[in-house]
Amino acid sequence: MRTLDVPVPHVTWRVDQAQRLVADRRRAPDLADGDRDFLGDLLRRLRRAVAGGRAPEQVLHGEPHPGNVLATSDGPLFIDLETCCRGPVAFDVAHAPEEVGDHYPGVDRDLLRDCRALTLAIATAWRWDRHDRLPDGRRLAAEWLDRLRVGNGS
Helix, strand or coil, X not given: CCCCCCCCCECHHHHHHHHXXXXXXXXXXXXXXXXXXXXXXXXXXXXXXXXXXXXXXEEECCCCCHHHEEEECCEEEXXXXXXXXXXXXXXXXXXXXXXXXXXXXXXXXXXXXXXXXXXXXXXXXXXXXXXXXXXXHHHHHHHHHXXXXXXXXX
């Protein structure tokens, strides 16, 4: 997607959506106040890290996890393009299995670490949405919050 030049929102729009969800007690009524504060603060910090101009930006898929990639005879085909955005390529690499980052040339390792935490924080926020229908979503939300706390100094 590096060669595309189309108008898409910046990756921070997804962070903004997650921050609004976390801050809204009506949308996330089961999120405890301490967890709400932690997740909101983490999203703000990681938003600044990703938007800080540490790396060149390009059009991104937005969620190129293995479920959004089909194997075809012509090679991988990315599907589910509704989350396309602009940002550092490390944000897309962060959605892939960890070993993919080891093979991506020139990726900023610190930025990749921040992007991995950010993608997990965004996904964690969605799991607290009272309208979330992911099976076992609340258990995942609690598990991911614990993982974020361990990985981010809390």
